[in-house]
Structures are given as C-alpha cells and as structure tokens.
Amino acid sequence: MSLAAEAFVSQIAAAEPWPEKATLYQPLKEDQILLSDSASSLAVQTFLRMCGLPVQVSCCANAEYMSPSGKVPFIHVGNQVVSELGPIVQFIKAKGHSLSDGLDDVQRAEMKAYMELVNNMLLTAELYIQWCDDYTATEISRPRYSSPYSWPLNHILAYQKQWEVRRKMNAIGWSGKNLEQVYEDVSQCCQALSQRLGTQPYFFNKQPTELDALVFGHLFTILTTQLTNDELAEKVKSYTNLLSFCHRIEQTYFKEHDRESQSGSSRHSKGSLP
Amino acid sequence: MGTVHARSLDPLPMQGPELGVQADDMDLGEPEHEEKQEVLENKDVVVQHVHIDGLGRTKEDILTYEIADVFRAKSLIDVMKKSHEARQRLLRMGIFRHVEVVIDTAEGANALPNGLDVTFEVKELRRMTGSYNTMVGNNEGSMVLGLKLPNVFGRAEKLTFQFSYGTKETSYGLSFFKPQPGHFERNFSINLYKVTGQFPWSSLRETDRGVSTEFSFPIWRTNHTLKWEGVWRELGCLARTASFAVREESGQSLKSSLSHAMVIDTRNSTILPRKGALLKINQELAGYTGGDVSFLREDFEIQLNKTLFWDSVLSTSLWGGMLLPLGDKPSCIADRFYLGGPTSVRGFSMYSIGPQSEGDYLGGEAYWAGGLHLYTPLPFRPGRGGFGDLFRTHFFLNAGNLCNLNYGEGPRAHLSKLAECIRWSYGAGIVLRLGNIARLELNYCIPMGVQSGDRICDGVQFGAGIRFL
Numbered sequence: 001m002s003l004a005a006e007a008f009v010s011q012i013a014a015a016e017p018w019p020e021k022a023t024l025y026q027p028l029k030e031d032q033i034l035l036s037d038s039a040s041s042l043a044v045q046t047f048l049r050m051c052g053l054p055v056q057v058s059c060c061a062n063a064e065y066m067s068p069s070g071k072v073p074f075i076h077v078g079n080q081v082v083s084e085l086g087p088i089v090q091f092i093k094a095k096g097h098s099l100s101d102g103l104d105d106v107q108r109a110e111m112k113a114y115m116e117l118v119n120n121m122l123l124t125a126e127l128y129i130q131w132c133d134d135y136t137a138t139e140i141s142r143p144r145y146s147s148p149y150s151w152p153l154n155h156i157l158a159y160q161k162q163w164e165v166r167r168k169m170n171a172i173g174w175s176g177k178n179l180e181q182v183y184e185d186v187s188q189c190c191q192a193l194s195q196r197l198g199t200q201p202y203f204f205n206k207q208p209t210e211l212d213a214l215v216f217g218h219l220f221t222i223l224t225t226q227l228t229n230d231e232l233a234e235k236v237k238s239y240t241n242l243l244s245f246c247h248r249i250e251q252t253y254f255k256e257h258d259r260e261s262q263s264g265s266s267r268h269s270k271g272s273l274p
Numbered sequence: 275m276g277t278v279h280a281r282s283l284d285p286l287p288m289q290g291p292e293l294g295v296q297a298d299d300m301d302l303g304e305p306e307h308e309e310k311q312e313v314l315e316n317k318d319v320v321v322q323h324v325h326i327d328g329l330g331r332t333k334e335d336i337l338t339y340e341i342a343d344v345f346r347a348k349s350l351i352d353v354m355k356k357s358h359e360a361r362q363r364l365l366r367m368g369i370f371r372h373v374e375v376v377i378d379t380a381e382g383a384n385a386l387p388n389g390l391d392v393t394f395e396v397k398e399l400r401r402m403t404g405s406y407n408t409m410v411g412n413n414e415g416s417m418v419l420g421l422k423l424p425n426v427f428g429r430a431e432k433l434t435f436q437f438s439y440g441t442k443e444t445s446y447g448l449s450f451f452k453p454q455p456g457h458f459e460r461n462f463s464i465n466l467y468k469v470t471g472q473f474p475w476s477s478l479r480e481t482d483r484g485v486s487t488e489f490s491f492p493i494w495r496t497n498h499t500l501k502w503e504g505v506w507r508e509l510g511c512l513a514r515t516a517s518f519a520v521r522e523e524s525g526q527s528l529k530s531s532l533s534h535a536m537v538i539d540t541r542n543s544t545i546l547p548r549k550g551a552l553l554k555i556n557q558e559l560a561g562y563t564g565g566d567v568s569f570l571r572e573d574f575e576i577q578l579n580k581t582l583f584w585d586s587v588l589s590t591s592l593w594g595g596m597l598l599p600l601g602d603k604p605s606c607i608a609d610r611f612y613l614g615g616p617t618s619v620r621g622f623s624m625y626s627i628g629p630q631s632e633g634d635y636l637g638g639e640a641y642w643a644g645g646l647h648l649y650t651p652l653p654f655r656p657g658r659g660g661f662g663d664l665f666r667t668h669f670f671l672n673a674g675n676l677c678n679l680n681y682g683e684g685p686r687a688h689l690s691k692l693a694e695c696i697r698w699s700y701g702a703g704i705v706l707r708l709g710n711i712a713r714l715e716l717n718y719c720i721p722m723g724v725q726s727g728d729r730i731c732d733g734v735q736f737g738a739g740i741r742f743l
Contacts, residue, residue, distance in 0.1 A: 060522075062526070065524040065526065066522060066525070068514060076518060081521065149527075150528055150565055150566050153506055156506070157526060
C-alpha cells in the first residue's frame with residue numbers, strides 16, 4: 001500500500017473506539033520468551049494499563065514471525081496490527097488516548113531522549129548478554145528460543161538468530177566490548193535514570209508517561225529474570241529509588257489484576273520483586 | 275525410426291551388400307528375384323556377435339541388459355525388430371545422442387553361414403551441458419543457470435543442477451538420478467532444493483528448503499514411487515494487508531513425510547490424449563519421521579478418454595483429496611487443497627473457491643472436482659496436417675467443491691457438505707498443445723453455483739499449465 005493509502009486507513013482506524021477483544025501477542029511465556037522480548041512486552045502492557053485500555057495477552061510460538069516488523073510484542077486491534085512500543089504509542093494517540101499530553105515541548109524532548117537512552121543502552125545490553133555472551137547463549141538463550149521447534153530446525157533457527165544479533169552488535173560497535181563493560185554501561189544508564197527520577201513518584205510530574213512504562217518494563221524484567229548470574233540485577237538494585245519505582249508501579253497497575261499478571265510464576269521469571 | 279542399415283521392417287526386397295546378398299544376384303530376372311525375397315524372409319539366422327561402438331565412459335555391463343534380446347532373434351525380420359527395440363531402449367537411458375544399427379553377415383574364424391553381426395554405433399552425450407537464461411516477469415527479473423551431467427559415473431546416472439538468482443528471490447535445485455542396471459524403470463533419485471513461491475490469492479509467501487529421496491519401480495502395469503521428504507517451510511505475509519488468519523500461519527515449520535504414489539497410465543499422450551485412461555493415487559503421511567507437522571493426506575486423479583465420431587474426443591476427469599490433521603494442531607495453509615482457476619474449475623479466479631478470510635483464500639481439507647470435455651478439431655480445419663493440428667476446440671463442463679473437515683460429525687456429514695453448494699461452470703474455448711508437456715487454453719466460461727466469497731472470472735479466461743482438470 002502506498003504511504004497515502006496507509007495514512008488514510010490509519011485515520012479511519014483511529015476513529016474506531018477501542019474494542020473489547022484487543023490482543024497482544026508475544027512468544028510463549030513459560031519456555032520461549034527471552035529477557036529482551038519480555039521487557040518490551042511488559043513495557044507495552046504497562047503502557048496500556050496506564051491508559052486504561054484492556055488487552056488480552058496471547059502467547060504464540062510464532063509471534064516474532066507474525067509481527068509486521070519482525071519484533072515483538074505487537075497488538076491486534078480491530079483490523080490493525082501494530083508492533084513495538086513507539087508505533088503503538090502513536091497508534092493509541094490517534095485514538096485519542098495519550099499520557100504525555102500534559103508535557104510541554106522541552107519535557108517531551110527530554111522524554112524522547114531518555115526513551116532513546118533506554119533503548120540504546122538497556123535493550124542493547126540485554127541483547128548483548130543474551131546472545132553475545134557464550135555461556136548465557138548456550139545455557140539459556142538458544143535452548144529457549146528454539147524450544148517450540150523440532151530437530152534440526154531448532155538448531156538452525158537458534159544459530160541464525162544468534163548470528164543476526166551478533167552482526168547487529170558489530171554494526172553498532174558493541175562487539176568489541178566485554179561483559180564487564182556492558183555491566184558498566186547498564187550501571188551508568190541506571191544512574192542517569194535514577195538521577196532524573198530523584199524522589200518523584202514518576203519521571204514527569206505526578207502522572208506516568210510512556211517513559212515510565214518503558215523503564216518499568218526493562219527494570220522489572222531484569223530484576224525478576226533468572227540469568228546465569230545475578231550481576232545485572234545487582235546493578236539495578238543498587239539504585240534504591242529505581243527499586244521503589246518498580247514496586248510502586250507494580251502495586252498500582254498490576255496487583256489489582258492479579259490473576260495471570262506479570263507477577264505470575266514462570267521458570268524464567270522469579271515472580272515478584274525481591 | 276532412425277538409421278538402420280537393414281533398411282525397413284517391411285518384407286520388401288532387401289538390397290545392399292551388407293546383408294550378404296550379392297549385388298549380381300539382384301540383377302537377375304524377376305522370378306529369381308522373387309525367390310530370393312522369400313528365402314531371405316524365412317531364412318533362419320543366428321546372431322553371433324553384437325557390438326557397441328563408440329563407448330567412452332559408459333560401462334558395458336548396463337548395456338548388455340538392453341541388447342540381450344537381440345541374440346534371441348531367429349529370422350531376419352526378428353533381428354530387425356529386436357534391434358529396433360534395443361535401439362529404443364538404449365536411447366531412453368538418456369546417455370546417447372544417437373544410436374545407429376548396422377546388421378552385417380558374420381565375419382571371422384567361427385562365422386556361421388547364416389550368422390549375423392549386429393553393431394550399434396552410438397555417440398555419447400557430452401559430459402556436461404549447460405544453459406543460461408534470463409527471465410523477466412511480474413516486476414522481477416532473474417538469471418537462471420542450468421547444468422546437466424548425463425551419465426556421470428558410466429551407468430546412466432544423471433546429475434542436474436539449476437540455480438535461479440532473481441531480484442526478489444533465489445532458488446536452486448540439485449538432483450541425482452540413478453537407475454538400476456538392467457531395469458531402467460527401477461530407479462532412485464535424491465533431490466536438494468530451495469523454492470520460493472508467492473501466492474497472491476492467499477497473500478502468502480512460502481520458501482521451502484528441502485531434501486527428498488524417491489524410489490520408483492514398476493509392478494505389473496502400475497508404476498509406484500516411494501518418497502521421503504524433509505522440508506523446512508517458511509511462511510510469511512505477502513503484503514501488509516494480509517488477513518489475520520494468514521498472519522497467524524506465518525512462521526517456520528519442519529515437515530518430514532513419507533509418501534507413496536501409484537500411477538497407471540494407458541493414454542497415448544499426456545496432453546490431449548485420444549484414448550486411454552489415467553489413474554493416480556497419492557498418499558502422504560507426515561509427522562512420524564520427525565518434524566512439526568503431522569497429517570495424513572490422500573488424493574487421486576482419474577481421467578478417461580475415448581475417441582468419438584469425426585475425430586472428436588470425449589474426456590472425463592475426476593480429482594479428489596482429503597487432508598486429515600493428526601494430533602491436536604490444526605492443518606497448515608501450505609498443506610491444504612485449493613480449487614478454482616483456469617487449470618481446475620474454469621470460470622473462477624485462480625484458487626479462489628472455498629473458505630476465505632478478508633479476501634485471502636485459505637484452502638480446504640477436502641475437495642473434489644470433475645470435468646467433462648469434448649475436444650474437436652478446429653472448425654473448417656485450417657492448417658490441417660501442420661500447425662492447425664496443434665489446436666483443438668473444446669466444450670467443457672466443470673464442477674467442484676472444497677471444504678474443511680472440522681464439523682466433528684462423521685464422514686456422512688462431510689460428504690453431504692461436499693455435495694451441497696457445488697460450484698460448476700460450462701463453456702467453450704480453444705486449446706493449443708505445446709510439445710508434449712504443456713497446453714494453453716483460451717476459454718469463454720460461464721460460472722454457476724457461485725457462493726459468497728468466491729471470486730469469478732466469467733467471460734474470457736486464459737490458462738497455461740501442465741495439469742488441467
């Protein structure tokens with residue numbers, strides 16, 4: 001479809017109200033999903049809860065291939081399929097719900113900058129640890145990623161994904177780093193976030209924004225996911241205001257709908273916050 | 275027939291010095307000439323030697339089976355017939371460019387007076403032949419490289435390789451074929467391939483990378499093929515506007531299946547046969563040798579042809595099939611059957627019959643399709659004896675139905691489901707035969723029994739293909 005036609009269709013879609021059966025798709029929670037995807041998915045779920053929009057979470061082994069951009073999570077709303085937090089925020093805004101309306105231009109620019117920081121630092125660090133660290137890749141990432149498939153397809157897909165991520169790390173210059181440097185980068189990122197948060201309940205004023213959803217998604221997942229060692233979680237835990245930030249958001253948005261929320265148990269996740 | 279120096283199979287006067295008849299004898303008067311003819315026909319001969327000249331890399335042991343029959347010939351006519359048959363058998367192995375037969379009197383120390391020597395003069399195919407084409411079509415250009423190595427190790431093995439590099443897709447195929455020495459119809463082949471396909475009627479893109487091995491063997495009058503195939507299938511949406519049902523099918527899967535096919539073909543030609551019948555039954559069981567998909571698939575094809583008065587041919591055909599998913603996963607869109615189009619039920623758009631979602635056709639798990647055709651030569655027979663013979667007019671009646679097997683009720687319910695809401699069409703058109711492989715059709719179709727969701731193509735429809743209903 002041409003750009004004009006796409007814009008037209010999304011305008012039409014924007015006019016429709018939020019349906020009852022909106023669904024969010026992610027990889028299988030128990031066996032397949034990895035840290036980075038889990039963090040992205042939690043960020044989107046948090047954002048939707050903050051907007052007060054109900055969504056069902058559906059786990060599919062082929063969620064990554066179903067997604068129009070190849071990345072999870074994606075939401076299926078009416079006739080539209082939108083993936084990744086950025087486009088989803090835009091899509092929700094077109095429907096008339098927005099968390100960042102109260103911000104002025106300077107704050108909005110600042111919010112975008114911090115979101116970029118999280119994406120470039122935290123998300124990349126998560127990908128590095130999962131796929132470029134041999135021990136983690138062998139013990140956790142490859143077996144989990146390929147669990148829905150049978151031999152020999154599981155090995156082929158796991159190695160294909162690993163090569164793809166390593167090529168990307170090469171392209172952005174992270175392949176020269178070692179694990180210690182990556183942990184350092186995570187620490188610095190957390191420090192910047194911690195400084196910005198200070199003693200406020202949320203990053204901007206008293207209202208949560210998409211930045212809060214994104215930071216919560218990543219930090220909560222890091223804290224509750226079992227990796228080969230606990231060093232990543234320790235780096236985050238050393239900033240107490242971030243820890244209480246995560247607690248607060250979990251209490252506000254997730255404890256009320258406690259049946260099958262993110263605090264549910266899974267082999268990979270350690271359950272609720274320590 | 276080829277060059278056989280014994281001239282012809284008819285009992286005509288044999289001429290020429292090769293047959294041991296002196297030229298002087300032939301110049302005698304008529305009566306003696308007649309006598310000589312009869313003598314030659316009834317003369318007992320013994321084939322003493324059969325030579326094959328011109329062998330390079332071909333091993334002799336496989337050829338002895340093909341020419342063994344020639345030794346059993348008892349009379350001259352028999353020798354000619356059997357050498358002709360042996361020549362056909364040598365040519366069908368696909369290792370010789372041409373074969374010539376020379377029948378001569380036996381020479382040498384132990385030559386009998388009625389002994390004959392038969393010599394096959396052969397020319398082998400080149401070790402490697404290649405081809406290079408460029409193809410342009412449908413917003414895509416591609417370069418196709420083909421390599422063929424006939425008779426690789428000397429026993430009629432064949433290795434073929436084809437590689438297609440295009441602006442959108444790349445595909446390749448490598449195939450190794452080996453017949454059993456002495457029984458060319460028993461053979462096995464191993465194939466390695468990557469194929470990509472785009473299916474706009476389902477908004478689906480499929481990439482298959484696979485390996486397969488198959489054994490073929492004849493039993494009495496039927497031909498059987500046993501095949502194991504392992505395919506890595508990648509499905510994706512062709513466009514951003516694909517329906518969600520197709521989007522849900524995207525992903526990777528591995529299919530490992532065993533299949534058996536039986537073919538009985540008594541037709542005189544594959545395209546536009548005048549007489550004979552075809553029966554093909556195919557079954558495939560997937561999932562018990564590994565892989566992610568698990569199903570049992572059956573399909574059959576029947577065709578009957580009969581020549582009627584005035585050079586016209588009546589042809590009926592029936593296709594049907596069923597896909598039964600085993601286990602709890604539903605069937606995959608790439609395994610299901612599709613119906614409709616210029617090569618099956620004419621008058622409908624390509625594969626545009628049956629279950630669909632937002633305009634994307636999802637295929638069905640059970641189907642049947644039937645056709646009744648009357649082929650006649652072109653009216654007024656233009657170009658008779660030449661180009662005009664490639665054309666035929668035909669009048670057709672096609673019908674078919676497609677559905678899914680998810681009603682949870684017994685087979686009776688499925689049969690009645692297939693019997694209601696039948697799509698059918700009738701019309702007339704012109705058929706052009708391309709070699710012995712393909713045909714083109716231009717038809718005027720009137721579709722009937724159209725259900726909501728089907729896409730029709732009433733009026734003029736063009737079709738090209740190798741397998742038509």
